[in-house]
Amino acid sequence: MNRSSYLEQIQQVIARGDFKESWESLQSFDVPDWYKQAKFGIFIHWGLYSIPAFENEWYSRNMYIPGSKAYEHHIEVYGKHTEFGYKDFIPMFTANQFDAKEWATLFKASGARYIMPVAEHHDGFQMYKSDVSFYNAFHMGPGRDLLGEMKQAFEEKHLIFCASSHRAEHCFFMSHGRSFPSDIHKPLTRSDFYWPAEPEPDHHDLFASPPSIEFLEDWLIRTCEIVDLYQPKLIYFDWWIQHAAFKPYLRTFAAYYYNKGKEWGIPVAINYKFDAFMFGTAVPDVERGQFAELQPYYWQTDTAVAKNSWCYTEENVYKSSVDIIRDLIDIVSKNGNLLLNIGPKADGSIPVEDQRILLDIGDWLRRNGEAIYETIHWRISGEGPTTIMEGHFTDHEPKPYTSQDIRFTFKDTTLYAILLVYPQDGRVRITSLRIKSPHFAGIIQMISVLGFEDQVHWQQTPEALYIQSRPMSTLVPVVFKIQLN
Known part of the structure; x- marks a missing residue:
C-alpha cells in the first residue's frame, strides 16, 4: 500500500463530503434508525488468543509479564519466550472448523x-485480508479472509455487518517482553508484528507517553481500510483512543467514515467509551454495565456471556440466559442497545454453552420481540425496588429482581409492561399506571399477555393498575401488551 496516497485519498473524501474534521461538524451526526430499531447485537472475540484459551483475551500482553499466571502457564505449556513467542501461535490458528x-x-x-466481529484486537493480528500488514488471516494462519466470509454469510441472512478495532492498545500491548529475554526486542519497524511495543503508560494519564505520529497514521490507515474493504454499518472502538494524541485522528476517521456512509447511501455509526469522542458525535458505550435511569441520548452496553473473559477459555464462568434477557429488557427500556459477546474456540466452532444462551434468548425474542424491536422508551423506564448499580464493569453479579420490578417500552399505540420476575399467582400491580398517575392519563383499551391466548382481568384504581393473569411458574420475563385508545 502507498501510505501517502491513501492518506491523501482520506482527505479527498472529507473535502468533498458534508462532514469535516471538527467536533462542531461531527455533531450533525444522527444515530441511524436501523440501529435504534435493532436493539440487540452480537460481539465476537476470536483470534490468536483463542489458541492458548487461558485466563482471557489479554494473553498476548500477560504472557510477557514475569510472575503473572499467563507467564507461568506459557512456560509450562509452550516453553521459554525466546523459543516460542506470541507470533508462534499464528501457524496454529487454522480455523479448520469455521x-x-x-x-x-x-x-x-x-x-x-x-x-460485530473483532477485526483486529490488541495483539495486532488482523482477521481479514489487509494490504497494510502481512500479519493477517489471509496471508498467514488460516489463509482465509475470515471477515469477508462473515460479511457475506451474515448479509445473506439479513444480519447487519459491523466491525470493531482494538488496535489503539497495540502501541504498548507487547512491551513487557522487552524487560527479559524473549522474542520481542528492539529495534522494531512498522513491518514487525510486535511494533512498536512502547513502554506501557499510566492508563489514567491521557497526556503521558503519546503514541508516535507514525503509529497514529498507521492506526488511521488500518481503520479506514476496514471501512473501504467491508463497508461495516457500525464501527466499535475499544479504550485508549481517549488519549489526547488520538483526538485529531478520531475526528479525521469519523469525518471519513460518515462521509463514506453517505456515499454508500448507508447510515453508519461509531461506538466509543470513556469520552473518547465529543458528546453528540457518536454513540457512547458502557462496558459490562448499564445505567440506573432512562437516558435522553441513545447508548449501548457491551458485555459477554462469560463473566471472566471475552474470548473462549476452558475456565469460562457463564451468566444465565435469563439474567441476560433481563439486562436486555432493562437496557432497551432506558434508550439503549445490548451488544452481547461470545467467544468461539480457536478452530472456529462455537462452544455449546454460548450456543445454548443465544438460542434461549432467541426463543424468548420469538415470543416477545415486539416489545423490544422498533420500540422507543416511554416516559419512565420502569418501576420496582431493585436498584441498578451503574457504570462500567458493574454487571458481574445478577440483579436481585422481584415481581415488583417492571420495565416499559412503547410502540405506536401500545405500551409494553415487562415483568422481570413473574409472580406465580399471576397477580400484577403497576403503580405507574394508576388513576391520576403523573406518568399516565390515557385510556386503556385492552390488555393481553404475549405468547398466550388467555384473557386477563384488569382494574385501574387510584392505587395501581391491577392485572390478574394465568397462575404459572416461569423463570423468564413476561410481557403485558397494553393497547391504548
Missing part, C-alpha cells in the same frame, strides 16, 4: 439484528 454460514444461522436464531 463455517460462516453456520455462525449466521445461529446468530439469526438468537434474534440478534447486527453482528
Whole structure:
C-alpha cells in the first residue's frame, strides 16, 4: 500500500463530503434508525488468543509479564519466550472448523439484528485480508479472509455487518517482553508484528507517553481500510483512543467514515467509551454495565456471556440466559442497545454453552420481540425496588429482581409492561399506571399477555393498575401488551 496516497485519498473524501474534521461538524451526526430499531447485537472475540484459551483475551500482553499466571502457564505449556513467542501461535490458528454460514444461522436464531466481529484486537493480528500488514488471516494462519466470509454469510441472512478495532492498545500491548529475554526486542519497524511495543503508560494519564505520529497514521490507515474493504454499518472502538494524541485522528476517521456512509447511501455509526469522542458525535458505550435511569441520548452496553473473559477459555464462568434477557429488557427500556459477546474456540466452532444462551434468548425474542424491536422508551423506564448499580464493569453479579420490578417500552399505540420476575399467582400491580398517575392519563383499551391466548382481568384504581393473569411458574420475563385508545 502507498501510505501517502491513501492518506491523501482520506482527505479527498472529507473535502468533498458534508462532514469535516471538527467536533462542531461531527455533531450533525444522527444515530441511524436501523440501529435504534435493532436493539440487540452480537460481539465476537476470536483470534490468536483463542489458541492458548487461558485466563482471557489479554494473553498476548500477560504472557510477557514475569510472575503473572499467563507467564507461568506459557512456560509450562509452550516453553521459554525466546523459543516460542506470541507470533508462534499464528501457524496454529487454522480455523479448520469455521463455517460462516453456520455462525449466521445461529446468530439469526438468537434474534440478534447486527453482528460485530473483532477485526483486529490488541495483539495486532488482523482477521481479514489487509494490504497494510502481512500479519493477517489471509496471508498467514488460516489463509482465509475470515471477515469477508462473515460479511457475506451474515448479509445473506439479513444480519447487519459491523466491525470493531482494538488496535489503539497495540502501541504498548507487547512491551513487557522487552524487560527479559524473549522474542520481542528492539529495534522494531512498522513491518514487525510486535511494533512498536512502547513502554506501557499510566492508563489514567491521557497526556503521558503519546503514541508516535507514525503509529497514529498507521492506526488511521488500518481503520479506514476496514471501512473501504467491508463497508461495516457500525464501527466499535475499544479504550485508549481517549488519549489526547488520538483526538485529531478520531475526528479525521469519523469525518471519513460518515462521509463514506453517505456515499454508500448507508447510515453508519461509531461506538466509543470513556469520552473518547465529543458528546453528540457518536454513540457512547458502557462496558459490562448499564445505567440506573432512562437516558435522553441513545447508548449501548457491551458485555459477554462469560463473566471472566471475552474470548473462549476452558475456565469460562457463564451468566444465565435469563439474567441476560433481563439486562436486555432493562437496557432497551432506558434508550439503549445490548451488544452481547461470545467467544468461539480457536478452530472456529462455537462452544455449546454460548450456543445454548443465544438460542434461549432467541426463543424468548420469538415470543416477545415486539416489545423490544422498533420500540422507543416511554416516559419512565420502569418501576420496582431493585436498584441498578451503574457504570462500567458493574454487571458481574445478577440483579436481585422481584415481581415488583417492571420495565416499559412503547410502540405506536401500545405500551409494553415487562415483568422481570413473574409472580406465580399471576397477580400484577403497576403503580405507574394508576388513576391520576403523573406518568399516565390515557385510556386503556385492552390488555393481553404475549405468547398466550388467555384473557386477563384488569382494574385501574387510584392505587395501581391491577392485572390478574394465568397462575404459572416461569423463570423468564413476561410481557403485558397494553393497547391504548
